[in-house]
Amino acid sequence: MNEKIRKHIEELFTNAPKTRKAMELREEMTQNTIEKYQDLIAEGFQEEAAYQNVISSIGDVTELFGDLEERTPLSLPEKDRKKKALINSAAAGLYIFAIGAFLCGMAITEIWFFYPEAATIVIALTVLLCIPPTCMLVYAAQMYPNYQRKDNTLVESYKEAVHARNKEKSVKAFVSAIVWLATLIFYFLISYVSSKWEITWIIFLAGGCGQAIVCLVFSLRQKTA
Numbered sequence: 001m002n003e004k005i006r007k008h009i010e011e012l013f014t015n016a017p018k019t020r021k022a023m024e025l026r027e028e029m030t031q032n033t034i035e036k037y038q039d040l041i042a043e044g045f046q047e048e049a050a051y052q053n054v055i056s057s058i059g060d061v062t063e064l065f066g067d068l069e070e071r072t073p074l075s076l077p078e079k080d081r082k083k084k085a086l087i088n089s090a091a092a093g094l095y096i097f098a099i100g101a102f103l104c105g106m107a108i109t110e111i112w113f114f115y116p117e118a119a120t121i122v123i124a125l126t127v128l129l130c131i132p133p134t135c136m137l138v139y140a141a142q143m144y145p146n147y148q149r150k151d152n153t154l155v156e157s158y159k160e161a162v163h164a165r166n167k168e169k170s171v172k173a174f175v176s177a178i179v180w181l182a183t184l185i186f187y188f189l190i191s192y193v194s195s196k197w198e199i200t201w202i203i204f205l206a207g208g209c210g211q212a213i214v215c216l217v218f219s220l221r222q223k224t225a
Contacts, residue, residue: 001047002034005054009033012061025064025158033058059153087140091133095181098129102188123189130185137174172218176211183207 009030016022033054040050105122183203191200 001037001051004051005033005037006030008055009058012058015062016065022065029058029061029158057153059155061155063155064158084140087136091136091140094133094136095130098126098133099185099188101129102126102185123193126185126189130181134178137177140170140174168218172214175214179210179214180207183210 009026013022013026016026036057037050037054040053041047045053102122105125109118109122183206187200187203190203191197194200
């Protein structure tokens with residue numbers, strides 16, 4: 001019966017894209033279906049009844065073919081994807097503006113002002129300028145709504161898993177961007193205040209460690225999910 005299940009699923013994937021993702025999904029779906037069939041047999045179902053039960057629980061796999069291309073589209077609608085891209089671009093521009101304003105402010109302070117409070121004001125204004133783009137990135141990272149399952153088929157399970165992965169990638173990208181932007185800002189701030197440019201490059205090593213921690217945390221989340 002296991003071979004019959006495998007053959008049936010292979011037929012369902014006849015018109016699927018010839019990609020690695022399609023092959024992996026086919027094998028995953030086959031394994032899950034066989035395991036479910038064996039569970040039903042252990043519960044006392046007849047072989048044919050168990051077979052029909054698991055086959056009917058698969059759902060319409062053709063709904064997944066669009067997501068099995070080599071470049072998987074995001075789960076967000078086209079309109080929301082454009083909005084998200086616009087928000088991210090605007091946030092990046094504001095960060096660049098904040099850095100430029102900081103550099104100009106420090107240069108003006110060194111030329112025309114000679115009291116330490118001026119540098120403090122420039123630093124405070126730079127931090128304030130970084131607040132709006134940070135809020136924008138937080139908003140963009142949370143744009144993925146929770147997936148609403150239509151039924152308990154394997155197809156819906158796969159859609160839910162893809163949606164969750166896309167959302168997690170978005171959050172991970174946001175956290176990584178914040179880590180490096182914060183690293184860059186701290187580098188310029190500390191370098192200008194201390195004038196130890198030959199030493200402050202070490203801050204980038206700290207940024208790399210922060211990025212490694214972010215990757216580790218998300219990796220552990222995936223394993224425990």
